[in-house]
Amino acid sequence: MSGGDIKLVGFLCNWCSYAGADMAGTSRMAQPAEMRIVRLPCTGRVNPLLVLKAFQEGADGVLVSGCHPGDCHYNEGNYYAHRRLELLSRMMAVYGIEPERFRYTWISASEGARWAETVTGFTETIRPLGRLNLAGGGARDDDHHQGPAAGSASPAEKR
Amino acid sequence: MNGIVDTIKNVLKETDLVLGWTTDPVTGVATPARFHDEKEAEQAVFDSTCAHNLAVHLPRLKDSRVGIVAKGCDARSVIELIIEHEVQREQLAVIGVGCGSLLDVKKIWRRYGYGVAIKDRDDSLLIGGEQVNRDEFIQRKCHGCLEADPDIYDVIAGEVTGEIPTDTVRPHPLHDMFVSLTPAERRSFWREQFSRCIRCYACREVCPMCFCRDVCIMQTQIPRWAGGAVDAKQSEMIQLIRVNHLAGRCTGCGECERACPVGIPLMLLLDEQNHAIEEMFAYGAGASLKARPPLLVFDVNKDIWGKG
Amino acid sequence: MRIGVFVCQCGTNIAATVSTERVASAAMALRDVVHAESIQYTCSDPGQRTVIAAAHKYALDRVVIAACSPRMHETTFQRTMAQAGINPFMMEMVNIREHCSWIHSDMEVATEKAIDLVSMGVAKVRGQTPLFSSHVPVVSEVLIIGGGVAGIQAALDIADAGMPVTLVERGPTIGGNMARLDKTFPTLDCSSCILTPRMVEVKHHENIRLMVNSEVEQVRGYIGNFEVDIRKKATCVDEEKCTGCQICEQKCPSEAPDEFNAGVGETKAISIAFPQAVPLVASLRKEYCRLYIKGKCGICKKVCPADAVDYEQEDELHTEKFGAIVVATGYELFDWRQAYPHYGGGLYPDVITSIQYERMLSASGPTGGHIQRPSDGAEPKEIVFLSCVGSRDESIGRPLCCKVGCMYIAKQAILTREHIPDSRTYVFYMDVRAGGKGYDEFYRRAQKEAGAVYLRGRVGKIYPRGGKLVVMGADTLVGENVEVEADLVVLATGIDAAAGAGSLAQRLNIPYDQYGFLSESHPKLRPVETTTGGIFLAGACQGPKDIPETVAQASAAAAKVIVLLSHDELETSPMIAEVNHMRCIGCFKCREVCPYHAIEEQGLRDGRRVAVVIESLCQGCGLCTVACPPSVISLRGYTDNQLIEEVTAVLR
Structure with a gap:
């Protein structure tokens, strides 16, 4: 992972925020490099468990971003998401995760600058907090290992 | 006014079976029982050792007409199950019982020996003939008791308890310690707690609202929310799954924590979530038959928590 | 693998x-x-x-x-x-x-x-598995929002292809900004001579339904199957009965600002915007009407020979289905007054905008085609044009070029010489941008034939002196300050997206920029598409354009719509929800959150009741997958395990 030690994951809806992040790119708006974006159809697809799973697997911050209330491509998705995500954000401290490490926001397809600002602000919030190390306690789940294959086998060998 | 035996006998005229308690011949404390006829019903009891929430059986008895003896806390589970269409009200006869807090039998046994004689009468608790401070031995879950008397019933057995004075409601015994911890300290706290978990799933098995049963995602590979290892990380994940699944549904009956064989304070998590739900939606699961689970609806005008 | x-x-x-x-x-x-x-x-x-x-x-x-x-x-x-x-x-x-x-x-x-x-x-x-598309029927009717030249062109093209069109215009008549122009550059053909026949064609086309005084309120659905709420505002005039005789307008005692004429002259509270309006129907503006302000009048109802005036008329809400939507909401002129206090900020009556000047040039305009100074009605001799007022001006945060200012100044300079042969025109300009076909020739004609004096530089100040206006600027080519005494100053104001374009864009769920211009899907390759399937752009709503460009884009949008709707069915995305019914516990929480009512209950042979996704209704939002307690609903292409693997891959 580049751009410092922390790892950030963004869950973005395809229709607004992902397009907003695209617009920030098209406009060449410089941003910190810690963020890794996962594209989803809608914030309504964001299972709170997915956010918690990300923290467990080593994320130091998770950002969820979707369409503004009323602008959801699926009309209602972000309203349900709003309730789920707000509850999740209130539970963060209970789980032992600094509440600042989780954020949800609404960014439209035209708000490229706002996306760049949000990523920058979020990254700057997490940097001083450092690594979360939620996964620290337990060993990694054995049957979860699907990482790099040993060495760099040539295609021929793999065939 | 009828005693528990007569009430169950009466209810059995209309139902296939009644879920209640009988006395365990070895220990002398109450244990859950199913009564199918008048003869069996003769063995029914209700006392302060009837800690179990019998509503857990209801989703598995969908095809029967069922009677159930329910304390105030159990009745909230019954209501929530009806709201979620897991139980049909018409199929159900609720025998309400008043409850004046339950005894933590295991704690007594640990202190005074297994099977010690327990006599609990009107503010005096005799253990092995010795008078003790009753307050010391009540169930943890009764500390946060919201309702001593059931909100839903067809018939009442015995006497109701009446309103609980609000000043008797105490938070979880570990609450004050827990809230004083920083997030990092809480991480260590939970890691330590979950390192004891043996993944017996007792928390799930006793929970009336955990009715996914055989397809519970704590154990599935599709999807693989939690890995199969028995370690603090995976155990924490399965509790995060439970807590999330119980959002807006947990009635706070405290059975998960009571059943946990390694003493993980699960209600710390659920109490906090219930509190957040109450704050956000003015909602308490199992409080009203008319309520709609808060995460299955939204309100454009009221859902304004100022984020985004 | x-x-x-x-x-x-x-x-x-x-x-x-x-x-x-x-x-x-x-x-x-x-x-x-x-x-x-x-x-x-x-x-x-x-x-x-x-x-x-x-x-x-x-x-x-x-x-x-x-x-x-x-x-x-x-x-x-x-x-x-x-x-x-x-x-x-x-x-x-x-x-x-x-x-x-x-x-x-x-x-x-x-x-x-x-x-x-x-x-x-x-x-x-x-974690991906092969997916296969299915097909859904497509509604063949098309909605066009905005009745300017773009909307008119798109409507006629689509209607000529045999598809039913509903043209929604929020004003009382179609025609848009083009109807306000006197002549068009670079050919100087009369604007209304070109436009009005097209307007009439819209009115009479068997495939076009025209809804004026109407606005799009809500848009639901998706490509091929939009459901749109349209509010038709009450105008106190029955459109069917009104014959356009204008007796009501003549007798109406309440004066009202004349928006069509950009405030040059006044009109009445009940009026028809201009003589060639389509539909030729009066409408009443309650905010200026004596009946609604003072509670006493009712003259128009009394004099109407067709009994068309109806004070009780209420808004109508229509909900209609459309397969495609063309947005053609056009532009409006930048309001210069706040940004340019040094030009008087609107205090000097003889500093006017180019559209006001245009209305004076028009033979059917409020001055009958006579150029008059607003202050005293005199014919001006020395006329100064200022280009780029609210355009290309970083100092007020508006770097955009209005694209038409240079050309319409040239046009107005030429027309000025025709109207007042002994007049003298000066043009302060930044650059002359005359890139179109015949445009540069046209601009040179303004200099050579109409004698317009072009001075390169921005004007710093305008102030009145002895019945005239002193225009102080710099000629940056010569490097000297210039002062011109003018009888009339005409500001070539910049262009903004029409008011409310942004909020309409939000209702349509399409992106827009800081000026409210709607964003195309790709600046080169998808210039009339938006990022939302089935919604297309035509004309200046997408950015400043002249008439030929607007018409070309409108026809392009029409072609895209015709292609889309030429099929009876549309291939749908297979990336929708799917229930593993063997593991479904039948709690139906999925059904409660589904915005599309795409979940139904089905009995299995073993007697269990389980949830099933109706494929043609599911839009693939994934709300149900989160509501499902045992996670047995998967969203194809975004399954839980795929997302878990995607996330853990980067955190490993």
């Missing part, structure tokens, strides 16, 4: 900050990746052929393409997959351009990030 990874250089767009070779070699180390290479332009024909050849050579069954945004080229590469004999959905795009190379400058950092993103894509595509 045999995965191929293709890392696009996008010329230097990616390769300048991401080492695509390193990304490709890192990808080779990922599980199940049997081939990885870097390609200069993957989306180009040779690039796609490289992918297809590699797919055959290495017997690939899954592909990851690390390139631009999937919103740009996902469908392109899905087609490539089909050509390579791989199911199109077995391809995952990884965005290393918009989300990486374009926002980072450090090659090391950007390359590492790109490697991460590729490993996420590989992890996700490993």
